[in-house]
Amino acid sequence: MIDFSVDESGTSGTLLLSGSLTIQHALALKEALVRAGSEVKQVVINLDQVSSLDLTALQLLCAAHRDWIKAGKKITREGNVPDIVNRVVRESGFVGCSAGNDAIGLWTGASN
């Protein structure tokens, strides 16, 4: 499930990602990320319930993360980064943020 909700103030939005983030859902993920980037100044990302993801999701998250940093958006995370996410980040070589900013701890690939 991919869901984006904006709080009452309209400045902060939470992107709730769960279930399978694979190529079948890549378009929906892109749309949610674009919306989050365009609608709020602060993005809260929640990956807690992600059960699988593939390279398409990693590319989208990486591109969004990069854009948001460039745009000066505040990005935070709620919940944990599931093991499966860390493992795919690690195995795909996406460890380390090329923008040098991994405040949300998504790109560590660390085993919990």
Next chain:
Amino acid sequence: MAVEIDTSAFTEEAYELLSELEDSLLELEERPTDIELISRVFRAMHTIKGSGAMFGFDEVAKFTHEVETVFDMARSGSLPVTKALIDLTLAARDQIRSILDASRGGPPANQDNANRIIAGLRALAPQKGGAAAVESKAAAPKAETDGPHVFRVRFEPRPEIFSSGTNPLLLLNELRDMGQCRVVALTNALPSLEDLDPERCYTQWEIFLTTTQGENAIRDVFIFVEDDCTLNVRLLDRDEAQEDAEPKKLGEILLERGDINEEALGKALTPLGDRLVNAGVVSADKVRAALTEQRVVQEQKQQQSKAAEVDAVVRVPSTKLDKLVNLVGELVTVQARLNQISGRLNNQHLQLVSEEIERLTGELRDNTMSIRMLAIGSTFNKFKRLVRDLSTELGKQIELTTAGADTELDKTVIDQLNDPLVHIIRNSIDHGIEKPDVRALTGKPLVGQIHLSAVHSGTSVLIQVKDDGKGLDPQLLRRKAVEKGLLSPDAVLSDPEAFMLIFGAGFSTAEKITNVSGRGVGMDVVRKSIESLRGTIDVQSQLGIGTTITLKLPLTLAIIEGLLVGVNHDYFVLPLAAVEECVELSPQDIANSHGRRIVNVRGEIVPFIRVRERFAMEGERPVIEQIVIANVDGRRVGFGVDTVVGQHQTVIKNLGDSFQYSDEFSGATILGDGTVALLLDLARMVRYVELQETKETGG
């Protein structure tokens, strides 16, 4: 013309490998599922087989092949490592050793034994698949003997690769199965989110794979996507195969890969990665990939150098080494003379040169001595097998633990230490450690412990054999000694003195003689061997608790720290390690002792031997004599001399044949002015004086 092949290199190596093989097998017995150990055993046999065939040792090669074939099944997991397999492989190891011994003039190896071992091993092998399957497996591991290499794989999939149903991450995982893998994703082609087509692949990879497999195997992983990607596979560590090549610097790697040009590199130096990225010359991903490459290659190089350390050994016959030590000894002596002469002449130029030579000689001496120093661990390891076999033979359960295996000792000392330690350990197993049922009755753990340890103590090494067996009974020892006529019935012995009786010639308390011990020969030999090494023995024991035998040995036999003393116009050296203090003996002291050779040291009465009297030397005693008090076999004994000159670095020279009956001297040294000083064997002096006194008093 027939070509003579020097086979000694092979036999030397094979003996070492057999020793390693034995250690590994004993370890494997404790950890039978340890794949690394199984591989180590296999490698040792594989090398013996290969080198054996190369040097014409066909019998070794043929026999080892049979054993290796079965052990390879253990390596592949089709045969479990059991005690039976270990027993047979150990027996095979002994058989290989017998074949080697036979080639060096020893008794011929027993072929029946070889056949029995092979039959036993074959019986262990699973029947399914038959001999052909076994053969093919034995040949298989060849590729692995080449050692691992680092490959850089640059994988650039076409953006449309997802449409063919390919998941590039699965390919990366396949590579991961081939060895140690570091993956760096290059994401610089990733567009902004807005422009990103989520069904296209924008990522490329650099993968650093450390593997024993070749380039073709790597390419095979990508065989189904070869039209959908650009693939570049490069062996990284081949360029750096030369021993002295430094791992490439980050800048060099980026340059070589064409990621930056020299101008950019020149502009941005430290910290290079950050500055290059900031300058916009190269992406952070590429720097990350280059850093990964640098790290992987360095790690691989470290691994290789670790392995090379084992191989980077020059074998030199020990006789050459002995000659070198002798020459260095001569040099030290000549240098001392030079020092003395330059001091006397008071010539500044000469003094400068002399000091420089002194420094160099000192370094040369220390280096030469260090070459002869070997870790005692290899000797310790031999005893694991001894304990295993003997305890099985005697129906006992014994665990041998060791400590201080890396303690270094002079090679000569180590060589001569083996037999005494064998005797002591055999004795512990046979007489010390009780059988499990006896131990159970006394509330001890069923498994007996023998702890073998080595530790440096000043210029000596203490080697301890400690067991938790039944301990020594001083009363029984006294009684046996009296029965055998080794001790007079009225002799008074302290417990430690009674314990030392076990080292007497012909002494044994064993009720029955076994194959292992009980003939009263071994422990006598131990004492003689240790004394010939200028060492001492100490025994501590508690009845029912256990025994600890401590051997105190000099670090080296070639150069020792000595105390130089003078008697008349002659000089003697006492081993400094034994010396405890020096006191003066005045005419008043002599008068107080009423003719007995004793000195009162702070209330303690210490007997002493006058060196002048002992060796019937001419000349008058000085008014005040010097008594050097030394620890001899655990007792304080004084040695009366005229003067104490001081500490002296003593290069020990062997005495010629004319001194063969004068065993109160254990060697000689040449002093700076060319004078010869004799090295006193304090323990023997004390023993001879005691013997003489016993005869004189008719005791």
